[in-house]
Amino acid sequence: MSFADFISLGPLITLFTAVVISMLLIAIKRNHRITYAFSLLAYLMALTAIIPAMLYIPHTVPPLLVVDEFSLFNTGLVLTAGFIILLLSYNYFEEREERKEEYYLLLPLATTGALVLVVSRHFMSLFLGLEILSISLYGLIAYLRARERSDEAGIKYLILAALSSAFLLFGMALVYAFTGHMDFPGIGAALRQAGYIPVTVLAGFGMMLIGIGFKLGIVPFHMWAPDIYEGAPLPVAAFIATISKGGMLVVLIRFYLDIHGNDYTMIWWMLAIIAVASMFAGNWLALMQQNIKRILAYSSIAHMGYILVAFLSGVQTGLEAISFYLVAYFITSIGAFGVLIVMSSSIQDAETLKDYSGMFWRYPWVATVFTAMLLSLAGIPLTAGFIGKFYIVMAGVNGHMWFLLFMLVINSVIGLYYYIRIIAMMFKAPATGEELTYIKPSLPVAGNITLMLLTLVLIGLGIYPTAMMQLIQQMMKIIV
Amino acid sequence: MILLLLILIPLAGGLLSWIAASRSALWSRCIALGCLLINLVIVFQIWATKPAAGGKWLYHFKAEWVPHFGISLNLAMDGLSLLMLVLTFFLGALSVLISWKEINYRVGFFHFNLLFALTGITGVFLTMDLFLFYFFWEMMLIPMYFLIGIWGHANREYAANKFFIFTQAGGLLMLLAILALYFIHGANTGVYTYDYFALLHTPMQQETARWLMLGFLTAFLVKLPAVPFHTWLPDAHTEAPTAGSVVLAGLLLKTGAYGILRLVLPLFPEASVHFAPWIMLLGVLGIIYGGMLAYAQTDLKRLIAYTSVSHMGFVLVGAFSFNPLAYEGVVMQMIAHGISTGALFIIAGALYERIHTRNIQEMGGLWSKVPVMGSAAMIFVMGSLGLPGLGNFVAEFLILLGSWQANRWITVFAAIGLVVATAYSLRIMQKVFFGPSHGQHVLPDLNKRELVIIVALVMAILLLGLYPQPVLNTTQKTDYVVR
Numbered sequence: 001m002s003f004a005d006f007i008s009l010g011p012l013i014t015l016f017t018a019v020v021i022s023m024l025l026i027a028i029k030r031n032h033r034i035t036y037a038f039s040l041l042a043y044l045m046a047l048t049a050i051i052p053a054m055l056y057i058p059h060t061v062p063p064l065l066v067v068d069e070f071s072l073f074n075t076g077l078v079l080t081a082g083f084i085i086l087l088l089s090y091n092y093f094e095e096r097e098e099r100k101e102e103y104y105l106l107l108p109l110a111t112t113g114a115l116v117l118v119v120s121r122h123f124m125s126l127f128l129g130l131e132i133l134s135i136s137l138y139g140l141i142a143y144l145r146a147r148e149r150s151d152e153a154g155i156k157y158l159i160l161a162a163l164s165s166a167f168l169l170f171g172m173a174l175v176y177a178f179t180g181h182m183d184f185p186g187i188g189a190a191l192r193q194a195g196y197i198p199v200t201v202l203a204g205f206g207m208m209l210i211g212i213g214f215k216l217g218i219v220p221f222h223m224w225a226p227d228i229y230e231g232a233p234l235p236v237a238a239f240i241a242t243i244s245k246g247g248m249l250v251v252l253i254r255f256y257l258d259i260h261g262n263d264y265t266m267i268w269w270m271l272a273i274i275a276v277a278s279m280f281a282g283n284w285l286a287l288m289q290q291n292i293k294r295i296l297a298y299s300s301i302a303h304m305g306y307i308l309v310a311f312l313s314g315v316q317t318g319l320e321a322i323s324f325y326l327v328a329y330f331i332t333s334i335g336a337f338g339v340l341i342v343m344s345s346s347i348q349d350a351e352t353l354k355d356y357s358g359m360f361w362r363y364p365w366v367a368t369v370f371t372a373m374l375l376s377l378a379g380i381p382l383t384a385g386f387i388g389k390f391y392i393v394m395a396g397v398n399g400h401m402w403f404l405l406f407m408l409v410i411n412s413v414i415g416l417y418y419y420i421r422i423i424a425m426m427f428k429a430p431a432t433g434e435e436l437t438y439i440k441p442s443l444p445v446a447g448n449i450t451l452m453l454l455t456l457v458l459i460g461l462g463i464y465p466t467a468m469m470q471l472i473q474q475m476m477k478i479i480v
Numbered sequence: 481m482i483l484l485l486l487i488l489i490p491l492a493g494g495l496l497s498w499i500a501a502s503r504s505a506l507w508s509r510c511i512a513l514g515c516l517l518i519n520l521v522i523v524f525q526i527w528a529t530k531p532a533a534g535g536k537w538l539y540h541f542k543a544e545w546v547p548h549f550g551i552s553l554n555l556a557m558d559g560l561s562l563l564m565l566v567l568t569f570f571l572g573a574l575s576v577l578i579s580w581k582e583i584n585y586r587v588g589f590f591h592f593n594l595l596f597a598l599t600g601i602t603g604v605f606l607t608m609d610l611f612l613f614y615f616f617w618e619m620m621l622i623p624m625y626f627l628i629g630i631w632g633h634a635n636r637e638y639a640a641n642k643f644f645i646f647t648q649a650g651g652l653l654m655l656l657a658i659l660a661l662y663f664i665h666g667a668n669t670g671v672y673t674y675d676y677f678a679l680l681h682t683p684m685q686q687e688t689a690r691w692l693m694l695g696f697l698t699a700f701l702v703k704l705p706a707v708p709f710h711t712w713l714p715d716a717h718t719e720a721p722t723a724g725s726v727v728l729a730g731l732l733l734k735t736g737a738y739g740i741l742r743l744v745l746p747l748f749p750e751a752s753v754h755f756a757p758w759i760m761l762l763g764v765l766g767i768i769y770g771g772m773l774a775y776a777q778t779d780l781k782r783l784i785a786y787t788s789v790s791h792m793g794f795v796l797v798g799a800f801s802f803n804p805l806a807y808e809g810v811v812m813q814m815i816a817h818g819i820s821t822g823a824l825f826i827i828a829g830a831l832y833e834r835i836h837t838r839n840i841q842e843m844g845g846l847w848s849k850v851p852v853m854g855s856a857a858m859i860f861v862m863g864s865l866g867l868p869g870l871g872n873f874v875a876e877f878l879i880l881l882g883s884w885q886a887n888r889w890i891t892v893f894a895a896i897g898l899v900v901a902t903a904y905s906l907r908i909m910q911k912v913f914f915g916p917s918h919g920q921h922v923l924p925d926l927n928k929r930e931l932v933i934i935v936a937l938v939m940a941i942l943l944l945g946l947y948p949q950p951v952l953n954t955t956q957k958t959d960y961v962v963r
Contacts, residue, residue: 361586381618389610390655394549397659409652416648417641422592424637427630429585466546473548 001061008059008067010049011075012115018042019108026101036090040105043083043111052075058477063183064125065116066254067138073323073475074118074250081242081330082111084450088163088338089235091444095346096144096233103143110136110239114247123172123182126251130168130215133244134161140239141232153231160214160224166333168211174204184258197264205267209274215248218308219277222301229297234349237293238337241300242330249307253322257478272312272404279411286418293351295418296336299377302415303329308394309408313399316476321391323472328376328384328461335373335454339366342447350441359426363441367426369451376458378419379412380384384461483541483555486522486565487602489515490572494595501588512591513576516598520569527562527954538562545612550662550673554609559954563811564605564738567818570940571730572598574933575723578826581929582722582833583631590631593623597727604735608676610658613743614651617699617735621647624724624732632719639712639719645711650702659696661747664688680746686754693748693755700744703736706796707766710789717785718838722829725781729788729825730818737795737814741807741870745796745799756800757887763796764893775907780828780838784821787864787904790897791817797894798879804956806882809875811955816871816944820863823937827857831912832931834923840908845917849927854913856934863941865905866898871944 001087006013050072058068086107093100113133120126138161142154176182178200191197197205213221229237261267282302289295307329310321343350343359343366350356360367376385389412396405450461461468493515496878525536535557543553557565575594583590600620607613621644629640658674665682666672673679684692702709713733717725743914745752770789777783798810830853831846832838847854863870866877876898884891926934944951 244702375622380622381615386615386618393655394662397656397663405656409649409656412652413645413649416645420641420644424629424640427626428637429630464545465546469546469548 004056004059005061008053008056009061009065009119010053011046011079012112012119014046014049015079015108015115016112018045019112020107022108023105026105027340027363030099030101032090032100035101035104036086037356039086039108039423042108043079043086044145047076047079047083047450050079060312064122065119066121067119068478069475070254071119071476073472074246074326075115076113076392077120077327077330078111078243078247081246081334082107082239084338084454085235085238085243087450088238088334088341091447092233092235092341092344098271103140106136106139106143107235109240110140111243114243117247117251120251121139121184121254122140123176124257126271127165127168127172129251130211131165133215133247134165137161137236137240137244139227140236141407143236144233147231149231150233151231153228156224156231164211164214164221164247167207171204171209171211174200174207178204184255188259191259192263197266202266202386206270209270212248212252213274216252216304217297217306218274218280219301220274222278226285226294227299230291230293234293234337234341234344237296238334238341240468241296241333241337245300246326246330249304249322249326253311253319254478256311257318268312271308275305275308275312275404276407277395278308279407283411283414283418287414289418290353291351292340292353292356292422293349295422296333299415299418300333302411303377305411306389306408309401309404313395313401314403315398317391317398318395319476319478320469320472321388321395322464323476324391326390326470327468327472328388328458331454331458331461332373332376332385335369335451335458336377338447338451338454339370339373342366342443342451343441345441353422353425356422356425358428361429363443365448365477366441366443366451367406368457371423371427372455372458373452374419376462378416382459382462384458384465386462387465482522482526483539483557483606484553484835486519487555487599487606489519490595490599494592494599497595498588498592504585505587508588508591509576509580512595513573515574516569518616519602520566520573523562523565523569526557527566539956540608542567545609545756546604547569549611549840550671550675551611552609552673552675554612554675554820555606556608557606559956560738560741560811561605563815563951563954564734565602566732567734567815568598568601568605568709570936571726571818571822574822574826574936575726577929577933578829579723582829586630590627594723594727596620597623597627598731601727601731601735601741605738609674610661610676610679611674613676614655614658614740617654618648618651620732621651621736621862624728627724627727628716628720631721632724633721634719635715639715642712643716646702646709647699650699650709651765653695654699657692660688660692660695671697677695678742682747686750689748689751690754693744693751693803696739696744696747696761697755700736700739702949703739704733704792704796705766705789706762706793707769708762710766710770713789717825718766718779718781719898722832724827725785725825725829726822729785730822733788733792733819734814735924737792737799740795740799741810742780752800752804756802757890759800760797760883760887760890763793763800764890764897766790766793766796767894767897768793768900771897771904775900775904778841780831780840780843780908780912781825782838783840783904783908784824784828787816787824787901788821790901791821791864793897794876794879794894797890798884801883801886803885805883806879806886808955809878809880809882810950812871812877812878812944812948812951815951816863816875816941819937819940819944820860820870820872823934823941824857826930826933826937827853827860830926840911842918843912844915845913846923847913848917849923852925852931853934856926856938857913858909859938860941861905861908863945865902867883869942869945871948874945874948 060066116129138158144150179187181187217225282298286295286298310318376383379385379389497511499510539557541555545551545553597620600616603616625644705713774786798806865873866873
């Protein structure tokens with residue numbers, strides 16, 4: 001490896017070195033506070049490591065990895081999201097778990113997996129990144145062993161993720177069998193040379209789509225999402241909703257661009273059907289739920305569908321839209337889970353709709369934050385989610401995808417209903433004589449500050465998105 | 481700059497009054513009222529000092545916002561916007577006054593929502609950037625939702641949800657149309673912008689223009705509301721607190737009418753002509769069907785809500801008859817309807833406060849007990865049925881006069897609507913204030929605060945009816961195009 005390689009992969013290297021060091025730290029002395037502080041520091045250092053890496057872009061580490069503006073942007077996004085999730089975790093685990101230090105190994109490790117995904121352009125690195133991510137997640141999801149649902153969720157994820165990995169591998173093998181390449185550009189070139197997609201490769205792509213679709217949680221590979229969201233510790237659920245999906249999405253974009261996916265109508269249609277199905281299934285099923293974690297799970301399925309619409313538009317605006325939407329979605333999801341985290345007591349997570357009844361009048365501040373987050377998910381003005389949705393619709397109009405856009409509009413309206421229902425629940429005046437399951441929130445200071453910052457960023461982006469848009473526009477230079 | 485102020489003052493006032501509520505509710509009310517009065521004075525000042533300026537645009541303000549997309553903070557005011565703003569702040573100030581006693585919990589948040597909604601409405605009336613138009617359009621929904629959902633009556637959540645989902649669905653279609661227009665204009669000229677003035681002359685194919693126009697129109701028809709899209713309105717009106725009803729009927733519905741005048745007709749002139757007969761038919765359906773439904777109601781607020789459907793049908797008929805007289809009538813109707821229906825809702829609210837029912841079967845014979853309220857109601861009911869001397873008469877007369885030249889049969893049926901209006905209007909008076917008295921209601925007449933409100937409204941409607949010239953003059957200085 002050359003010096004430039006080291007610098008370019010700086011964030012990645014910093015983070016996994018930190019994992020090793022914190023493992024040693026735990027071996028020497030178990031101390032929650034120290035481990036926590038060290039992990040925060042590690043994330044900050046990894047974030048700073050992006051700055052020198054910018055000097056060398058675009059840089060490839062052939063044949064596995066590529067560091068360009070696009071990957072650095074997403075690296076920053078993943079790291080920031082990880083940092084915020086970590087901030088929200090301290091109290092949550094302090095109150096619930098005796099052996100909480102290992103969490104600080106698994107979370108950065110999973111983040112590392114996502115970082116590998118972000119920079120990979122080869123089947124090997126894709127698979128490696130995916131497995132680092134998945135295996136850490138098995139542990140993370142089942143972390144609160146004492147809870148019944150936690151175990152169940154962990155095992156469910158283990159079995160399904162292993163199965164989907166197998167599909168992914170089989171798919172890769174099929175693609176390799178025909179094209180003789182495992183790096184994305186090589187596959188693209190081979191396909192272009194052949195001029196058509198043979199059945200083997202199509203089957204391979206299909207199988208890979210199962211693996212990738214599982215991680216993204218899109219229909220019909222979404223079955224795991226609600227159960228795992230429900231069973232996992234809240235910070236981990238936030239992690240799955242954002243970083244795990246974001247990382248996979250980035251790699252999917254790169255793959256799709258490298259193989260010139262838009263040239264093959266078959267692939268396009270496959271994804272378009274999945275997008276429509278995801279939007280409808282996600283939103284319809286979310287309507288039926290009484291549990292906020294499950295609502296968020298189903299709504300995230302729908303949001304992946306929205307993102308796919310921009311993805312399929314096949315225009316530059318579409319890529320920008322995805323990046324902006326991801327930023328907005330990261331903020332919003334982490335914020336929403338953050339609200340659940342600060343509202344949860346050590347005995348019971350605040351997760352049923354009923355827990356939030358009349359919350360605005362008891363905890364006005366947290367309720368305001370939650371309202372902002374939900375409105376952003378619904379795409380209402382003054383929030384980043386609105387600009388994000390606007391951007392996506394714009395990409396769709398630009399790509400003349402009227403059918404998909406009408407589906408998106410219909411679904412936005414359906415989605416509105418369940419977001420509004422949660423908000424209405426929070427603003428409900430408590431009826432006299434009615435007994436409510438009042439949750440006793442812990443409301444940690446750090447969590448509250450984090451939420452405040454997230455809300456400020458959310459509204460800031462909603463009112464003045466220009467700076468972020470310009471940044472994204474600069475960052476959208478992908479090596480094809 | 482003054483235009484930006486008009487938007488910022490209620491916004492800041494809303495936040496302030498929310499904060500102030502923790503100290504005292506009175507402060508919160510005073511701040512809200514003060515901000516709206518300041519704005520009212522400003523717009524009156526403009527109206528008084530710029531009566532006969534040469535250009536159509538009185539003020540123009542432009543600043544960059546998201547240059548990346550060609551979105552700018554583009555505000556402008558002409559006669560139409562000016563009149564709408566006068567109405568906005570007038571009714572806004574009255575809404576604060578009317579909720580002085582009615583709203584007694586979460587006072588700060590109430591005023592925040594009220595002023596925030598008014599900010600959105602102000603923005604809609606001022607902006608000349610289509611992105612911003614959509615932004616403000618959506619912005620007023622959330623506070624309206626809260627106004628209905630928190631301070632409303634028994635069935636408030638259902639009504640609030642319905643209102644929100646209907647308007648949002650329409651709004652999203654408008655968003656698609658706005659974006660399509662943006663890209664078509666960009667592809668043709670190379671300039672990607674949401675600027676209203678630039679988009680005015682976008683060359684495009686007939687068929688495209690028709691589709692886009694339908695996108696815009698859906699949003700406005702939902703808001704207006706025209707007949708197949710009207711079902712949210714009675715629910716929202718019935719459940720909303722009095723101030724909410726006043727803002728809804730007086731202002732929110734007007735944003736739909738304003739959108740038709742400002743966007744649909746100028747942006748898609750040919751497509752408008754193409755669809756005009758059908759839309760006028762919708763308008764007439766609204767007039768007659770809304771009136772008939774109004775007659776069948778027993779809930780007083782619901783009754784008044786359906787009369788709105790009927791009256792706004794006239795707007796639709798007038799707007800699509802492409803006739804200067806009709807346009808003046810439409811603007812007049814927007815203002816007169818805002819005032820008379822707002823007043824009726826205020827009276828309904830005052831009655832509800834006293835006898836705790838909105839069922840007109842349980843009322844009756846109230847005149848002898850509350851003569852002042854009765855005579856006020858009489859004036860506005862007469863306005864509603866179009867009695868000469870009141871603003872509504874001028875409006876409906878002008879509209880019928882204008883649409884006669886465009887489409888006779890439609891006009892004939894629209895005029896039949898006036899008969900229906902007479903029927904339901906007289907029914908209100910008969911059932912509520914005359915006839916046999918049910919129950920032994922002991923109720924006080926209007927107090928001083930309510931008297932101030934009602935007198936202001938009576939003066940306004942009389943002035944509109946007796947001396948409509950200033951309004952008509954201002955209307956003529958408007959830039960909607962009759963081609």
